[in-house]
Amino acid sequence: MKINIKSVADKAGVSTATISRVLRNYPGVREKTKKRVLKAISELDYEVNAVARSLRQRKTFTIGIIVGNVLSQFYSIIAKSVEDVAHKYGYNMILCNGDDDPEKELRYLKVLKANRVDGIILTPTGKNADYINRLINTDAKIVLLDRLIDGVECDAVLVDNEEGAYKAVKYLIDRGYRRIGIITGYLDRTTGKGRLNGYLRALSEAGIPRDDNLIKIGKFKKRSGIELTRELLQDPNRPEALFVSNLDMTLGAMITIKEMGLKIPDDLGMAVFDDSEWISILDSPLTAVIQPVHSLGSTATEALIKKINGEKIGMNDKPIIITLNTNLVIRNSTK
Amino acid sequence: MKINIKSVADKAGVSTATISRVLRNYPGVREKTKKRVLKAISELDYEVNAVARSLRQRKTFTIGIIVGNVLSQFYSIIAKSVEDVAHKYGYNMILCNGDDDPEKELRYLKVLKANRVDGIILTPTGKNADYINRLINTDAKIVLLDRLIDGVECDAVLVDNEEGAYKAVKYLIDRGYRRIGIITGYLDRTTGKGRLNGYLRALSEAGIPRDDNLIKIGKFKKRSGIELTRELLQDPNRPEALFVSNLDMTLGAMITIKEMGLKIPDDLGMAVFDDSEWISILDSPLTAVIQPVHSLGSTATEALIKKINGEKIGMNDKPIIITLNTNLVIRNSTK
DNA sequence: TGTATAAATGTCAACGTTTACATTAAAATT
DNA sequence: AATTTTAATGTAAACGTTGACATTTATACA
Numbered sequence: 001m002k003i004n005i006k007s008v009a010d011k012a013g014v015s016t017a018t019i020s021r022v023l024r025n026y027p028g029v030r031e032k033t034k035k036r037v038l039k040a041i042s043e044l045d046y047e048v049n050a051v052a053r054s055l056r057q058r059k060t061f062t063i064g065i066i067v068g069n070v071l072s073q074f075y076s077i078i079a080k081s082v083e084d085v086a087h088k089y090g091y092n093m094i095l096c097n098g099d100d101d102p103e104k105e106l107r108y109l110k111v112l113k114a115n116r117v118d119g120i121i122l123t124p125t126g127k128n129a130d131y132i133n134r135l136i137n138t139d140a141k142i143v144l145l146d147r148l149i150d151g152v153e154c155d156a157v158l159v160d161n162e163e164g165a166y167k168a169v170k171y172l173i174d175r176g177y178r179r180i181g182i183i184t185g186y187l188d189r190t191t192g193k194g195r196l197n198g199y200l201r202a203l204s205e206a207g208i209p210r211d212d213n214l215i216k217i218g219k220f221k222k223r224s225g226i227e228l229t230r231e232l233l234q235d236p237n238r239p240e241a242l243f244v245s246n247l248d249m250t251l252g253a254m255i256t257i258k259e260m261g262l263k264i265p266d267d268l269g270m271a272v273f274d275d276s277e278w279i280s281i282l283d284s285p286l287t288a289v290i291q292p293v294h295s296l297g298s299t300a301t302e303a304l305i306k307k308i309n310g311e312k313i314g315m316n317d318k319p320i321i322i323t324l325n326t327n328l329v330i331r332n333s334t335k
Numbered sequence: 336m337k338i339n340i341k342s343v344a345d346k347a348g349v350s351t352a353t354i355s356r357v358l359r360n361y362p363g364v365r366e367k368t369k370k371r372v373l374k375a376i377s378e379l380d381y382e383v384n385a386v387a388r389s390l391r392q393r394k395t396f397t398i399g400i401i402v403g404n405v406l407s408q409f410y411s412i413i414a415k416s417v418e419d420v421a422h423k424y425g426y427n428m429i430l431c432n433g434d435d436d437p438e439k440e441l442r443y444l445k446v447l448k449a450n451r452v453d454g455i456i457l458t459p460t461g462k463n464a465d466y467i468n469r470l471i472n473t474d475a476k477i478v479l480l481d482r483l484i485d486g487v488e489c490d491a492v493l494v495d496n497e498e499g500a501y502k503a504v505k506y507l508i509d510r511g512y513r514r515i516g517i518i519t520g521y522l523d524r525t526t527g528k529g530r531l532n533g534y535l536r537a538l539s540e541a542g543i544p545r546d547d548n549l550i551k552i553g554k555f556k557k558r559s560g561i562e563l564t565r566e567l568l569q570d571p572n573r574p575e576a577l578f579v580s581n582l583d584m585t586l587g588a589m590i591t592i593k594e595m596g597l598k599i600p601d602d603l604g605m606a607v608f609d610d611s612e613w614i615s616i617l618d619s620p621l622t623a624v625i626q627p628v629h630s631l632g633s634t635a636t637e638a639l640i641k642k643i644n645g646e647k648i649g650m651n652d653k654p655i656i657i658t659l660n661t662n663l664v665i666r667n668s669t670k
Numbered sequence: 671t672g673t674a675t676a677a678a679t680g681t682c683a684a685c686g687t688t689t690a691c692a693t694t695a696a697a698a699t700t
Numbered sequence: 701a702a703t704t705t706t707a708a709t710g711t712a713a714a715c716g717t718t719g720a721c722a723t724t725t726a727t728a729c730a
Binding site for chain 1: 709715
């Protein structure tokens with residue numbers, strides 16, 4: 001037996017409009033009527049059909065989020081912070097795992113559009129610029145998170161990758177290291193590129209010439225950490241210190257370092273981008289650049305909800321790009 | 336300007352029914368017509384309105400999942416595996432962060448019901464039995480994951496907690512430890528209780544009397560690990576080995592152990608429930624019970640989708656409870 | 671060429687709400 | 701008590717699909 005607003009109306013002896021008004025706490029319903037309606041609702045175990053409501057109101061109170069990979073700590077924190085804020089404002093969240101794969105990203109963008117989500121938070125792969133521009137032009141509410149897309153003008157919330165990496169590498173230099181290796185991420189992402197740039201700026205300010213043998217280009221995955229660390233450290237002329245561009249690659253680097261039997265900081269100085277409680281309880285806890293991951297997620301969500309509500313968040317129609325700062329936490333991974 | 340199936344129909348010069356047929360790849364549309372329709376669709380950038388479709392079909396192709404806390408590795412793996420399987424079958428996933436809070440759980444159950452999700456995967460807090468029973472009685476499709484609820488008969492996918500803990504503690508005993516401490520989780524959860532029972536069974540089989548001073552009841556959170564490890568290890572008559580019941584508490588335990596300057600395995604033997612790559616690169620990598628977390632999520636989702644499709648998954652109307660096995664991986668945390 | 675059959679397409683109600691507008695009932699004013 | 705004003709409730713169309721059924725068009729057959 002199907003229970004809908006009509007059943008409730010019949011039971012309470014009023015019209016569906018009145019039920020609707022009670023459901024949404026509209027004024028202008030007599031207290032007595034309201035009581036009767038609520039009674040009917042509870043007796044029938046009625047729960048509004050949000051699908052029908054969404055159709056009628058052209059509003060789903062749902063936001064979609066496409067992340068790179070929920071398995072990585074970074075994205076799971078993002079997911080949580082987005083969900084927290086979303087629910088605070090009465091929104092649901094559909095989580096999509098883009099897997100850093102442009103095709104999956106595209107598929108999910110379409111799914112989210114089909115489901116008429118009110119807004120989308122996207123950690124872009126950097127591709128699909130055409131489709132995303134089309135979305136934006138048809139008035140879709142989108143906020144980019146963590147990364148930008150070439151050829152797309154869109155509000156975004158980022159982290160100051162360049163400055164973060166700069167601080168870490170400068171710290172290594174200040175501690176006396178000169179030959180500093182770096183494992184970067186994808187250089188076609190603002191994150192990967194920015195961190196490399198920070199590294200280069202620190203070197204150049206210190207008058208240390210760039211040595212391409214010390215620059216290894218990774219993919220932000222554990223495997224890159226394992227392999228590239230090995231390449232760097234097996235070199236007879238190996239670096240004295242290492243800067244790793246994210247947490248997953250740091251895990252990989254530590255695996256290799258352990259395997260090679262090297263000790264930090266005696267055999268190798270280290271500093272890394274991204275923090276985790278686990279790297280703080282290592283033998284030699286690692287000096288790390290802490291991203292404000294939680295704020296990233298919540299700031300983006302707040303901005304998105306403002307956009308959804310039609311509030312301007314940038315000035316004079318330019319997209320607004322919010323850049324959050326990082327923190328360097330000094331631990332025990334340098335001499 | 337709003338684009339809907341009518342716009343496409345007008346543009347292609349056919350009726351909406353035909354558009355609908357093309358959209359869903361129904362047979363019986365002439366090739367020529369289909370071409371024309373597809374052209375109109377692409378020219379208008381039309382994307383079906385899944386909300387309207389859901390309303391009409393009384394089917395949302397969405398499943399909801401309520402997890403304890405996405406921040407913990409366990410749940411983020413669950414979220415990913417559920418999402419993978421769901422999408423394989425064409426379902427979306429709404430992720431809800433129950434925060435192990437019965438009230439939030441209840442709120443989310445209602446939200447998911449209002450949104451008419453086709454099914455729910457629930458990692459239950461153990462409360463809300465009444466409401467959940469009502470849901471089940473009104474034919475909601477639910478699969479419990481990881482834990483059961485007192486007073487609720489429902490399909491579930493679990494891990495053999497008792498056996499897992501037993502294997503780990505037996506291993507400690509086999510290595511010669513007698514005074515073994517345990518940090519448990521909530522004992523009103525099947526997970527917490529099961530792991531304690533495994534511990535107790537291993538002791539009793541070895542003829543080691545139970546010592547309540549060695550049993551500390553935690554909350555599955557880092558803080559419990561920190562505090563209870565301290566309590567155990569500050570005791571002059573402290574245990575020779577320690578079994579910790581989950582990963583978050585293991586992190587806490589390691590923090591305390593590091594703080595106290597103790598070395599594993601010299602000063603303390605250890606075995607833990609839950610694995611992580613981080614505990615495998617510690618100084619002394621920890622012997623751990625590995626849960627098949629990914630299978631937990633995918634098995635539950637497969638079961639849920641079967642239920643949704645009306646396939647019986649248990650026998651003679653009894654709920655089916657699937658229990659997955661754990662693995663003990665021996666590392667270097669014992670003498 | 672006309673008719674029977676099969677294939678393709680069209681029509682319209684239904685899904686469960688909300689909301690502009692219309693109507694009725696109650697309260698205020700004379 | 702009759703009239704105006706205000707408050708409470710009802711009516712019905714709309715949101716964008718789908719799908720049972722009806723109708724038209726194409727094909728096969730005599």
